[in-house]
Amino acid sequence: MRKGEQAALAVSGAEFAVRVTPRARVASCVLEGGVWRIAVGAPPEDGRANAAVAEVLAHALGVAKGRLVLVRGATSREKRFRLE
Template sequence: MAKIALPDLSALAVPGAEIAVRVTPRASRNGLVVEGAAIKVLVTVVPEDGRANRAVVELLAEALGVAKSRLTLIRGATARDKVFRLA
């Protein structure tokens, strides 16, 4: 499987930063799209049992250049609009 080209979001990787994203589950491909200040995360998995949330954390952590364990979902566990805090 080919590696996905993700935008460089390392400038946002500040401890304590809150990062708002809009998630599209069941997308045709995985990826991140930055449109102005909005970050859209596309994941191919279904939103069941937290699978989509885990996929979002993986993609976001890779784009930020941080470990997955540093991201905490603080709002939107079952919504498309989510807010993560970086530890």
């Protein structure tokens, strides 16, 4: 996905539902039916996968990764991020 391809969704206060696949062979980011499906190569240890997911989502939205806050699902595959 190109940087900022989904920039129209980058509204302050918006929340994004994310389904994560850690340790994926191929990284991907797809928006399907209002849910982001993000695959990252990082393992789900010490928050590395969460950081990688935030970076991929920020890239797709065209915003700084520091603007995304993990609201729910720190240890789950189902996560919710809010754009500050």
